[in-house]
Amino acid sequence: MDKNIVIGLRGITREFVLGEEVIYALKGIDLDICKNEYVALMGPSGSGKSTLMNIIGCLDTPTAGSYFLGGNDVSQAHDNELAAIRNKQIGFIFQTFNLIPRLTTLENVALPLIYAGWSKQERDERAMQVLEQVGLADRVKHRPNELSGGQRQRVAVARALVNNPSLILADEPTGNLDSKTSYEIMKLFDEIHANGNTLVVVTHEEDIAAYTRRIVRMRDGLVESDQPNSSRKL
Numbered sequence: 001m002d003k004n005i006v007i008g009l010r011g012i013t014r015e016f017v018l019g020e021e022v023i024y025a026l027k028g029i030d031l032d033i034c035k036n037e038y039v040a041l042m043g044p045s046g047s048g049k050s051t052l053m054n055i056i057g058c059l060d061t062p063t064a065g066s067y068f069l070g071g072n073d074v075s076q077a078h079d080n081e082l083a084a085i086r087n088k089q090i091g092f093i094f095q096t097f098n099l100i101p102r103l104t105t106l107e108n109v110a111l112p113l114i115y116a117g118w119s120k121q122e123r124d125e126r127a128m129q130v131l132e133q134v135g136l137a138d139r140v141k142h143r144p145n146e147l148s149g150g151q152r153q154r155v156a157v158a159r160a161l162v163n164n165p166s167l168i169l170a171d172e173p174t175g176n177l178d179s180k181t182s183y184e185i186m187k188l189f190d191e192i193h194a195n196g197n198t199l200v201v202v203t204h205e206e207d208i209a210a211y212t213r214r215i216v217r218m219r220d221g222l223v224e225s226d227q228p229n230s231s232r233k234l
């Protein structure tokens with residue numbers, strides 16, 4: 001597989017058994033996302049986009065097919081292996097921020113580095129670097145309840161970047177933010193992309209997808225369309 005392909009999906013299916021019924025959430029997905037691409041994954045409820053996001057994020061494994069992440073087939077990895085892959089290779093950004101209330105901004109951002117075995121000094125230095133990158137160097141001692149929604153999402157972005165992952169995966173990253181703050185976060189994503197990161201944004205909002213460079217639309221467990229975004233914002 002081409003070394004520039006960060007995500008390579010081949011014939012990915014995912015089935016769920018509910019009682020005597022089998023739900024076919026994904027029906028044979030083929031998709032490549034290359035290094036430094038900025039992609040929106042879209043689709044209505046029931047389209048399979050959340051299931052696909054969970055597989056891309058190594059939160060779930062496919063029923064059949066192969067998933068190559070950075071050239072390595074992770075489709076049959078066990079839970080412990082998937083946890084290690086998530087920590088080293090994927091930075092997650094969630095709609096609900098998922099920050100730990102009792103920890104400071106600096107401690108929340110440094111958290112993934114604990115699992116990676118970094119010393120406290122190394123963790124703090126790296127966390128400060130990414131907090132400066134997202135414009136929060138003056139909020140390092142604040143706890144989440146002392147920050148605005150936009151600031152909390154910036155902390156989440158910094159935490160996603162701290163491990164230098166090969167992939168940033170954002171799930172409805174502006175879902176809890178107002179229009180002005182959403183614009184600021186998407187502007188930040190554009191800067192992150194300009195720095196060479198690979199971003200996949202899962203969203204149902206056309207306004208948010210408009211900031212990305214490629215839009216993959218799903219319907220009924222299949223890729224319905226996959227096109228460059230010729231009219232992107234910013």
